Amino acid sequence: MDKYISSEGASHPRRSFLKSSGVLTAGLFLGGSLKAADSLQINTTNAAVPAILGGEPVRRAAWTKWPIWKPETDEQRVVDVIRSGIWSRAAMVTEFEKEWAAALGVKRSLAVVNGTNALVVALNQLHIRTGDEILVPPYTFIASITAVLSNGAMPVFVDIDPETYQMDPAKIEAKITPRTKAIMPVHILGLPCDMDRIMAIARKHNLVVIEDACQAHLAEYGGKKAGTIGNAGCFSFQNSKNLPIGEGGAIVSDDDALMDRCFSYQNYGYPYGTSVGVVGAGSSMQGTKVRLTEYQAAIGLSLLKRLDGETTTRNNNAAYLKSQLSGIPGVRPYKLYPKVTRAAFHLFPFRYDQQAFKGLPREEFLKALRAEGVPCSSGYTVLNNQLFLKDAFESKAYQNSYKKEQLDFDRYVADNKCPENEKLCKEAVWFTQNMLLGPKTDMDDIAAAIARIHKNAEKIKLAAKK
Secondary structure, three states, X not given: OOOOOOXXXXXXXXXXXXXXXXXXXOOOOOOOOHHHHHOOOOOOOOOOOOHHXXXXXXXXXXXXXOOOOOHHHHHHHHHHHHHHOOOOOOHHHHHHHHHHHHHHOOOEEEEEOOHHHHHHHHHXXXXXXXXXXXXXXXXXXXXXXXXXXXXXXXXXXXXXXXXXXXXXXXHOHHHOOOOXXXXXXXXXXXXXXXXXXXXXXXXXXXXXXXXXXXOOXXXXXXOEEOOOOOOEEEEEOEOOOOOOOEOOEEEEEOOHHHHHHHHHHOEOOOOOOOOOOOOOOOOOOOOOEOEOOHHHHHHHHHHHHHHHHHHHHHHHHHHHXXXXXXXXXXXXXXXXXXXXXXXXXXXXXXXXOHHHHOOOOXXXXXXXXXXXXXXXEOOOOOOOOOHHHHHHHOOHHXXXXXXXXXXXXXXXXXXXOXXXXXXXXXXXXXXXXXXXXXXXHHHHHHHHHHHHHHHOHHHHHHHHHO
């Protein structure tokens, strides 16, 4: 998952947002009371004037840089690998796979070049093929959907739960047809899905479950790590992720036969483990090459040591920030399912109610918040009507494999309309995970900036119209 917003130019590409918030610096209820909002301390000499109207910003200090790299503890392993001259997959990648599996409490892990290809390989080796339908959420990064298309299958969108932003289990069964083969819940933003209900539906209808946990490192549902509950789970280690390698991904599962097939598939189809064939006698299946490198694994092993502690810090700060924001009218923070025992908070989201801010449009709110020194994003736009889907449907592969009515794009868009997702895409505001790694005073700055904008929303709106 590599980009937050779909329209270039008018909106803000994800990497630009991440860079502005410090992520790429290293190489890169509704409700409450106004009184509660006013009680927040604003660290500025002129609290009456928002920065966007010429006042001093709430914050001038830099946010926690990302990735965090400590030469004294992190570099030696990487340097040793580079000097060894063994850079293609070998012992270091195997060690990383074992450590990542251990961190998740799962039997097996397979490292690949990125999270997108982790999804492609896992879907392929769970026998997803042309003609199959895969249930997916609309609030996700494009990679979740392109992985389905890469295997010739048809993505079918299930609308979201408006409070958690995740695929709504109550809406799944209405989307199941005789062609449905799998459910792909996406633990988007690092907030776990309602996996008990999803797994119950999958068992009832004999469907496989592939968890897209690309943003959910060490998140937990019912005490189990996200990505370890379904048939397989997939992760991303792209530079902005909570475990950054630059690029990289992993598939995890307790199913040895599946993992052997995945290993074989990502290595030209050469036999591996229980995957049939004789090593050295040629490929036993159609495959590809998406192997990880040794120096990437070395980076991952160095940074993995801090991931658990950083995850705890993010959870503590997210809970504190949520409590601060809940007192500001028009700000409705995320909700976690009751069985979520830990979130990853790759992003901190809330819904913005324009009317509670005197009609101040969200884009103007975001501009005002950035002026206060708080990086922010509007998140994803509607995904299930984008033209990459139409392009796939117009390809020879789809034209030769599906009925004409199945590829009618206007009909597809109508059948896959997700009203709750459309509302969320108009209201969401995000903060990046690195912003949750500082002291609680950083959270106070965020809340104070939003409270200041709320108090001055009418003035900001009028100024924006001039």
